[in-house]
Amino acid sequence: MEKSVVLEGICHAYNEQGLEHLYWVFQESKHILPPTPEWPHERWDYKGLWVLKDGDHLTIFDRKTKKKVIWSGFISLWTDRIGRIHQRNVSMKKWRRWFNKGYPAKFTPGPNQTKLA
Secondary structure, X not given: OOXXXXXXXXXXXXXXXXXXXXXXXXXXXXXXXXXXXXXXXXXXXXXXXXXXXXXXXXXXXXXXXXXXXXXXXXXXXXXXXXXXEEEOOOOHHHHHHHHHOOOEEXXXXXXXXXXXX
16 A cells, blocks of 8 residues: 655645636645745745645644644535635635635645646
């Protein structure tokens, strides 16, 4: 049996110009580059960007302690009538907050996973 890969990073609500929807993604920490004198902001490499798919496993941690688990489970997404993507059995308000504020997380790719880049 193949050993599961567990990646560390953050939750993120991802959108770029030209995309139709907001996507729930995981950004792997090792692909977040620190600010430099030439560019005073973090830079995210697409190599670390994973669009969440059904069957992925995600564990979200509290932002302050980074150890307390606030949610853990398998991704099971559904789309409402106006095209918003939801995680089953989690309020949209909580889910949106965790992803908009970049909560720390651990991610295990599921069987349906493909990389964005």
